[in-house]
Structure formats: structure tokens, C-alpha cells
Amino acid sequence: MSMRISTQQLYNGGTSGIQRLQSEVYTLQNQVDTGRRIVTPKDDPVGAAQVLVVTQTQAVNELYIKNQQTATTKLGALDNVLGGVGEELKNIYDNALAAGNGSYSDSERAAVASELSERLKNLVSLANSQDGTGRYIFSGFQSTTTPFALSANASPYSLSNAYMSYSGDDGVQALQVSASQNLETSVPGSEVFMRVKDAAGNVTGRSMFDAVQNMVNFLKTPGASASSATYTQALGDITASMDNVLTVRAGVGSKLSSLESISNMAADQKLQYKEQLSNLEDLDYASALSSVSQKKLQLEAAMASFTLTSKLSLFDYI
Template sequence: MRISTVTMYEQSVSSMNRQQGDFLKVGQQIASGRRVVNPSDDPQAASRAVGVSQAKAVTEQHADARISARNSLAQAESVLNSVSDAVTSAKTRLVQAASDTLSDVDRESLASELKGIYETLIGQANATDGNGRYLFGGYQDDSPPFARTTGQGVSGVAYIGDENIREQRIDASRLMPVADNGKTIFQSVPSGAGYVARAERDSDPGTGNTLGVQADKGYYANAGSVTFKGPDRIDPEDPAFGDNLTVRFEDDAGVMRVRVEDPNNPGTDMYDEAYVSGKSISFGGVSITLDGEPADGDQIQLRPANAGDANQDLFKSLKDAIDVLEMDQAGLDENRAHFRNTLSSAMRELDNSLDNVLTVRASMGARLNELDVVDAVGSNRMMNYEQTLSDLVDLDYNEAISEYSLRQVGLQAAQKAFVDVKGLSLFNFL
């Protein structure tokens, strides 16, 4: 069989090109460190690698989200730490103010200190995260969530943010709250909080004494000098426990009586006894100790701390305390009684507010701990993804170097064979 010179040349060049292609492919694998440089090298492995790479990218995004969530929670927790310190300091000042040895000037001095705490709390409630976003405004984080208000002669602080809670996805199956709204923190009480009492009546006593007017609820200070201690929980199973209760003082033919209407039977009193100063009375699952001389029509409003018409506003509690500390008692028994009752109510409300702040702060701490756990899980997942990718596309250098040497020998052999074939000619034998 005759083999033409052209055929020999074509076969030799084709063999060299194939050997050179295989040699360059192995060299490219060694240079890149990857077994699958192009999808055609291993279509199945390349396809699986794309899926693993996408899952890895999502996991990296969740890791970045956890960093952002941790920063937000850490800043909010730090602010609440300052808030709890401020509330504790305010309670200490109120304990000092309750002393009978203080003069009006001393109480005004304590009122000045409380004003400083009041301003501090407003500043903390309007804290930002360092990027101009307000921590406690809910979704409305572009403006201060708390604003000063003045209406009907009463000044205070109003929450103007929304009640939403900003959340961030920290993992495929976990959407974590990263910032609680201000209403939840500064204008709420924890579940299970007890009763709070205020010595106020719902009609003008007609004495010209309007101390402690709550314009938003229409309550007026009592005309008498009755004071209270409590209320204390004694029977949570009582049918009336948890309802709004009102202690009324009524003059019945010259005898002062204490009456409490049954909230489950309107028009019927669950308690009706002659008033005795210093006596502790029980009704509706609670007890309260009364002292002093009440006037006809005086009332003490008992409300569950989480009731809608109970004061749950930390700022209002402080404002009431400041106002009563600045009051000129003028040596009047009813003024002193109003002072003591207001301080007692304010201190219990501050206790509830502090418990609520600590509850929210504990929740933030739990979320920070959860982020650490999710971080550990995410790190393990990333290691698994990287190992899977390595198994799919990374190069085994020992095998690749052996293959490289083999391809090099094959290329050299093809080149040598081409040289030898090219030298074949009949003219060499003539």
C-alpha cells in the first residue's frame, strides 16, 4: 500500500497537535490549580460546582447580614444599659425625696437632677446607629421617634415612630428582629406586672386645688389627705383580679365609708366598710393600706399596669415626679398627701418601666448569643461547601505532575517521529 507524502505529513502534524493540546491542557490545570478549567472538561462536575458556588454566595450574604445585625443589637443593648442606669438613678432620687426631713428647696434640687435624667432618657430614646438611622423608630428610622409635645397646658414626650420591628434575615430559615421600637421599650410594661394606684378623682373637688391634673384623662387631685401603700397582690384567682378597680370615699350621714364597686356587677359594691385610718383593706384579689383623712368624693384608681388607661409611659412617670417635687406644699395636709401618693405611684411605674427595659435588653442579649451560634453553624457550612467545591473542581497536583511529564514525553516522541518520517526518501538509497 502506498502512503503519500501528504498523508504522512498530515498524520504526523495531527499527532503532534493532539499531544501538544493534551500537554497544554495539563499545564493550564497546574497553572490554575483546577481540574475543571472549562465546563467541557467535566460537565457534570461543572454543573454541580455552579450550584455549590451559588449556595456558598448566599451563605456569605447571610454572614454579612449577621455582622450588620450584631452591630445594631450591640448598639441598642448599650443604649438600654444606659437607660436602665438612668432609671435606677431616678428611683434613688425619689427615695431621697420621700424623706420628711427635706425642705421644698431640697426637693427642688432633686427635681433639677431628675430633669437631667429626663433629658438623658430622651436623648437615649432618640439614639442613632452611627449611620443616621434611629434605633427605636421602627421602620421610620429617618427621623427622631420621640418628640416633645405641649397640649392643654401639659407638656410631655410623644412617640411618633411606628410600632413595627425591623428584621434581618441572618440565615435561610431565620428572620431576626434587630431593633425594637420605642413604644415597646419606653411606653410599655412587662407581662405579669401588678397593679398601680393613683390617688385621683374623676371630678373637680371644687376647692380650687388642681394639683396633679391629668388633662389627658380628666383626673384631679383628691381634696383630702388620704395616702396609700400598695396595692399588693393577694389572690390572682379572684374573679375581679385584673379588672380596673376604684376605691371611693363617701360621707354617709357623718360616717366616712370606703366602697369598691364590683366590676362584674355594676351598681353593686364588693367592699363597703367604715373608713379606719391605717387599716389594710382587701378586695378583688389585691390589698391596699389607707392612711390620713379623706374628703367626700375622693378616689384611688387601681389599674393593672398593662391596662390601656394605666400610665405605661416612662417619660410621663418622670414628669409627674418632677412636677410634684417642684410643688409648693404650703403646709397643707392634702398637698403633702398628694406629694406622697404621686411619689408612690411614680416609683412603682418606674419599677415596671425598668423591668420592661431589662426584659427587652435580655431579649437582645439572647439574640446576640443566637448570632454566635448561627455564625458557628454558618462557618461549618462554608467549610463543607469549600470541601465539596474542592472535590469537584480542584486539582490533584501529584496526579497532574505525573500526567504533565507523560504528556511531555508523548509530545517529544511525536516530534521525533515526525522528524524521522520526514527524512525518509528513496533518494537516500540511490
């Protein structure tokens, strides 16, 4: 049984073949121009789905990396301020201890008291430190509120009759630095400056500021004796304040160390995701260019063949 092929069938078949080859050349050329094997999902549906998953996971990892960088900055600033507080307290302690020497005159103790007053101002300034965005470091969640201000109370000072009032809260700020970990990036001023703990972990009943101001007032008192309970208590409170700052700072240091490990892991994951995307998307240029040349030759042959075929007619042979 013979099959008849009409002129229309020849025309449709020829144009269809040419259009298919043109589409293939266009796709290959797009891949070469972009350097990517998958330009549109139809190029590789399964591969495109995998690219989407990896890209989304990569984007989440980038957010974690940004949070890690922010956390590093915040904890680094906190550590620096705590270091400054520790240095001021050490100077205050050394001067207060020296002033307990029985050979000191009233005027010499008064001079030490003046120096301690200046260092106390420095402590208050450090306690009211702000970060690079203008937010107060030690205000807890009330980061736009100045945490410490001079009270109107009279000495002797204690937590129930504080020298400095605290306007922040006990909130601890945190950032999610990995899929499974939130990292605390702040310490409330109440923990560092107000609720000072002794070596046994007990709250002394006086703030850091109370301790220093009580010592200043004692040294200003004519005939003050280092054997008095007032001096012993004030010096002990200053010692407890130093220990308390060291403890808080050690906690910040451990968080920085943990954050470094988390950041290193996130950086490794970033490289892994980049490699996965490269394996899925990157184009084999040598193979692609060879395919482009091959398809162009096929297209030229098809167009030439179609041109000749479309001119055929029985009338040419009559």
C-alpha cells in the same frame, strides 16, 4: 488486500497527533499554573457542575454571614442603649425614693427634682440614639425620623396628654440570617418608652417620660407628701418602666444568643463548602507534574518521528 497510505494521510495523521499532545500539555500546564484540576468545564463536566452548585450555595451562605454580622452589630448597639436607659431609670428611682423621706425639706426635694430633670434629658437623648449609619434606633421603619420630641401639653402627663410625642411607627426591622429564619433586629420606641407595662403586663397609661416628669413636678411642689397618690403613682410608673426595659432587654439578649448559634453553624458550613471545593478543584501537583513531563516526552518523540517520516520518499531509494 493491501491498503495504500498516501503521503497526505501520513502528514495529517502526524499533525493531528502532535496537535492533540500539544493540547494535552497546554491543559496540564494550565492546571499546574492555576493550581486547579478543573480550569474549564471540558476538563471535567460532572465535576464542573458540582463546583457550580457548591459555589452558588457558598455565595448564599456568605450573604447570610454578612446579615448575621449586621444583626449582631444592630442588636449589640440596641442592648447597649437599653443598658444605659436602665441605669438612668435606676438612678431616677433611687433619688425619687429617697425624696419620699418625710425629713426632706422643700428645697431638698427641689434639688432632687433638678437632678431628675437632667436625667430625663439623658433618657430622651438615649431614646433618640442613632446607629453607625445615622439612622434612629427606636423609630421603627421611620429610621430617618427623630422619634421623640417635647410636646406642648401641660401636666399631669399621660398617653393621652404625653410629655414627649413619638414620631416613629411600630415597625420591627428584621434580617434573614439563615435559609429558614428572619431575626428581628430592632424594637420600636413605642414599646420601650411609650406603652410601658406593669408587672402584670398591663399598659400603665403613661410613658416613661410621663412618669419621670410627673415625679419632677411633684417634687417641685411645696409641701408635697410622699403619702399622696400622685407620688405613689409616679414611683410605681418609674418601677414599671424599669421592669419594661428589663423585659425588652432580655428579649434582645435571647436574640443575640440565638444569633451566636446561627453564626457558628454558618461558619462551620463555610468550612465545609471550602473543603468540598478543594476536593473537587484542587490539583494533585505531583501527579500533574509527572503527567506534564510524560506528555512533553511524548510530544518531542512525536515531533521527531513526524520530521523523519515527512522526509521519506521513494526517490531516495532509486
